[in-house]
Amino acid sequence: MKRFFPQKTENRKQKTQAVCLILVLMAWLLACACGRAPLGPPQKARVTQVVDGDTLILAGGVRVRLLGIDAPEMERDGRAAEFLAHKAKAYLAQLTEGKEVRLEYGPLRYDHYGRLLAHIFLADNTLVEAALLRQGLARVYFHPPNLSYREVLLAAQTEAMDAGRGVWQKALNQNETFYLANRNTLRFHRPNCPLAEKIAPANRGKFTSLKEAYLEGFSPCRSCKP
Incomplete structure (x- = not known):
């Protein structure tokens, strides 16, 4: 004998499934909003230490290499510090140490040393790399495909070069x-x-x-x- 189920039973089942799906979706969205599983490198962070004129450390120990520039090398492995290396480090510390900064990334996010590659912005939107270049405390160092702000950085370097500031006294x-x-x-x-x-x-x-x-x-x- 065939059994016939009421249409209402089937409709109730579909509604229950739909409600469950909505609840699961809401739970997932809530988890994302609460930041339980942040993805990717930080967008904002506090600088806890400056290593040299183009490298700093964020809260949590993340080491960041500033994109688009190369500052004079500090003393290492028996080699003397390069011209203005300490001044470049001091200026970067003056700009960033103990402050919250904003980070922007290019297509290539890490170098072969495992350092995070980023452009650093201060609260007033100052591009830190451009500030260093403008003082003659770094030179441009572009590494394709990370070429964001290329024209801005090049203009800052040209300004320092024409004025004979910093490294351009000898470079x-x-x-x-x-x-x-x-x-x-x-x-x-x-x-x-x-x-x-x-x-x-x-x-x-x-x-x-x-x-x-x-x-x-x-x-x-x-x-x-x-």
């Missing part, structure tokens, strides 16, 4: 007749640098002066140190 002393450039990496090299020999013809360029290279946003090779 334009030239001892080569020309320099070879890699358009892919945005680095320039001495003519006899082994890395220059490996530049693909399509990426190879040439600068007749250091100033020309810096004005185009290129940075010196870390190996041959032009």
